[in-house]
Amino acid sequence: MSLAAETREAVRAHPFVRDALRAGLVNHSAAATWLAEQADLDGDPDAIAAALRRFREDLPAYETEARTASVTMRSGVGVVDDAGDSDSAAGGGDSGAVAADPLLRVGDAAVVDGGDRTAILATGDVDTAVLADALGRLAAADVDVAAAGVAGDALVCVVPRRDGASAVRVVEAALEAVPVEEN
Structure with missing residues (x-):
């Protein structure tokens, strides 16, 4: 594989570098040095x-x-590890009985009423791009996300109760500027 192909592969393995390249925000020499070290690129x-x-x-x-x-x-939601076991709650709080209609279900885990967390719900023009951007922004804001998902026209992020208001502002900001990926 050529050095150019290896470099492209290394950039794809580090999406933030690709985003910075797309935005024109990269010091190419610094990025090259970093990629050479982090991605073990063998080249000048x-x-x-x-x-x-x-x-x-x-x-x-x-x-x-x-x-x-x-x-x-x-407010007042929890993440249940085993949707069939109402005594199993992850992330604290009393899960109580499993809700008939959980906010989010992935495998055996579900977001249900009866916990000590807050669910941020966005309904409308949402997709995985919105979710990815919102999760990146929440991480940058030091907001721990216990569960997240998107399906149809709904997006859910579960955060600690004390971070609920901040998380709403972060998700709203993400909706204002969702990165567009052209193929």
Whole structure:
């Protein structure tokens, strides 16, 4: 594999580098040195930087779009590890009986009423791009997310109760500027 191909593969393995390249925010020499160390690229940093510059020319520009969705929060939810076992709650709180209609279910885990967490719900024009951006923003804001998912026109993020209001603002901000991925 050529150094250029290895560099592109390394960038794809580190999506934040790809986003920075798309946005034109990269010091190519610094990124090349970092990739050489982190991705074990065997090549001269100047050659890697040149490969990054060429790759940048092939990437679509970084763009965002606003999405329309209603964002609300619901306090008093918990994450149940085994949806069939009402005594099993993860993340604290008394799960009580498993709700007939959980907010989110993945495998045997479910987000149900009766816990000490808050669910942030966004309904409307949501998809995995909104979820990914919201999760990145929540991580940057040091908000722990116990569960998250998106299906149809609904997105759910479960956070500690004390972070509920902040999480609503973060999700609303994410909806205002969702990264657009051109294929």
